[in-house]
Amino acid sequence: MVKFVRWLLFPFSILYAAIVLLRNWAYDNQLYNSTSFHFPVIIIGNLSVGGTGKSPMTEYVLRLIKPHLNIAVLSRGYGRRTKGFRYVNIDDSAELTGDEPLQIKRKFPDATVIVCENRVRGIEQVQGQVDAVLLDDAYQHRKLRPSFSILLLDYESLQHPILPLPTGNFREMLPACKRADTIVITKCPDTVPAQMKFSIESRFRKYTSVPLFYTKIGYQKLQMKNGLLLDDTQLGDTVALVVTGIAKPQPLVSYLKPKFKEIIHLSFRDHHQFSPDDLDKISQTFQHIDSLQKVMITTEKDLQRLPSSFVDQHPLYFLPIDQVFLFGDAHMFDAIVKRAFSS
The missing domain is CATH 3.40.50 (Rossmann fold)
Incomplete structure (x- = not known):
């Protein structure tokens, strides 16, 4: 029934896609202004709505870069009941900060984690205090011009027709991948068939030649809040x-x-x-x-x-989960990200 209703909304999907296309054209042709910064501002985002693994990727990048740079993680803080700029503390509640920023702060207590729905203003607040800023879910935030973009798409979504909201789950269509500096296909099965890998890469190569990686979910041990592991x-x-x-x-x-x-x-x-x-x-x-x-x-x-x-x-x-890179490509991805933060 839900699928039937969503297909009834297909005319609105066409209208939505046209509006997004027009908006991107305006930014690409500088009819709308984008703000850039003179230090590394890295974003992690997706084309669809939720479920691509942004949090595990944010933690992966933070774990990789934090030993070398004073890096702040900036999130909109989706689901919080507060507004404006806010530093996240480990004893906050999800209602104050959103669940994902709070999770990151509790896993990395000495990291700077902030929330602000206006990403540009959030970066301005910490400019001069940190060496770099890492943002999650900011691919569609065109008011900000990042220095590097990591685009995530989950494997399962690529097995079905890619349709815009509200009929489908995509905020932007595949041509938008041309703004990315690297692409990661997440939540892959343990083995990605060669034919499927060729098919996926062929679709993306119509629009971009940036590096493309594959990851799967790495499940860790079941544990309690106090760290006790399940037998x-x-x-x-x-x-x-x-x-x-x-x-x-x-x-x-x-x-x-x-x-x-x-x-x-x-x-x-x-x-x-x-x-x-x-x-x-x-x-x-x-x-x-x-x-x-x-x-x-x-x-x-x-x-x-x-x-x-x-x-x-x-x-x-x-x-707990993390990102596991397939085909032995973790070292290549790490080198690309480290280079992005050193620019």
Whole structure:
């Protein structure tokens, strides 16, 4: 039914795509002004709405560059209930900062993490205090002219027709990849068939010749907030209640399913702010699981939005993820990014 309704909105998709095309043309021809800076400003973005792995890539780049430069991470802070410029502190709540910036700050407590919906103003606030700025989800923020752009597209989205909003999930179409300095195909299977790799690269080579990389999700150990790891020797006898509020939870569920006796999945929308009723529903669902061995699992991003009181009352584990480059290309990607931050 949802797909049918979205196809009914196809005329609006054509209008939306035309408006985006016109807007980009205006920026490309300097009818609208873009602001640039005299120090490295690197952006990570995508063409679609959510689910491409921007947070793991942001953490990957931060982990790579932070030992060498004083780098600030700037985010819009999607889902926060505050406005304007704000430094993120580890004891903040997701309502103040957004879940992704808070996750990054808690993983990198000595890093400068800031939120500001006006990216140019946010950079101006820290200019002179840091050596470089890394932005997530800023590919469509044309008021800013970055020094380097990393464009992410998830593998699954390239297996289907690429359609603009609201019929499809794309904010921009593939020709927009010409603004990128490197492209990463994320969430790939363990093995990308040679024919599929050729097909993907052929599509992009119509518009750009920049380096193209492939990554998969690297799942780490299930752990509690206090760092306690889940004993994985008895997972086959354990029932797991999986709670997600992310754009594309299916890869996570598919990864966990063969490891546990049973998976029960409660799915909420991306960046969902859990209400008392939501928390009660989760607790009741967990209590009614008829098994002596049961655990609750969520994502690292969702953990930022769950109240500490709720987390402390349940055997709640989260699953950290990272980016794993395929075809042995990590060193090449690292060299390109390091060069971008040194310019």
